[in-house]
Amino acid sequence: MLQFLSIEPDQIDLLTKLALRFAFNLASTFIIVVLLYARISKRKEFYFSYFAISIAVFLLVFLLESVKVELGFALGLFAIFGIIRYRTDAIPPKEMTYLFIIIAVSVINALSKDYFSYIELTFVNLLLVGALWALEKILMMRQENSMLVVYEKIENLHSDRENELIADLEERTGVKVKRYQIENIDFLRDTARITLFFENNGRSKREIN
Incomplete structure (x- = not known):
């Protein structure tokens, strides 16, 4: 069956990592977008954009990283999104900041599969979420x-x-x-x-x- 689907044994490990990392990244995005950003900003119109960009960036980086594109490509993503202007209403600075964070989290979760264990990756994501929560709630740095x-x-x-x-x-x-x-x-x-x-x-x- 595996031979019929052209799946090598080592590719099964890659697919398993993809599924686990995808779920992990989706959970991190949900915490940042729904439990942190939306509850504080009371805005939901960016739900689709944040989740769609998170999924697209994660899959793009994860799959292309496996063919050795690596960090240069990831940095190129930041440059591309930095110069893109949507044809609709201008995105406020705070929403652009959260967009940058979503891209960063997706890149980290996708590129770190060969370097970080899940414990280390969990710590990095919790550190990022904790820092955002502190900026929003404790320091009251509201836009x-x-x-x-x-x-x-x-x-x-x-x-x-x-x-x-x-x-x-x-x-x-x-x-x-x-x-x-x-x-x-x-x-x-x-x-x-x-x-x-x-x-x-x-x-x-x-x-x-």
């Missing part, structure tokens, strides 16, 4: 987001009514304003364009009238 608002109550722009302005903006937008910047004031229309800055809670940069 600051912004929102452009067209505001009509220009009487609240007076310096003596800053508290009323912030309270009104927070009630209307539903975000906790950390700071704001008045871009311009149109006295003919009694409106002002104000940029609000707040902690990233999954809301993208947009304009509110």
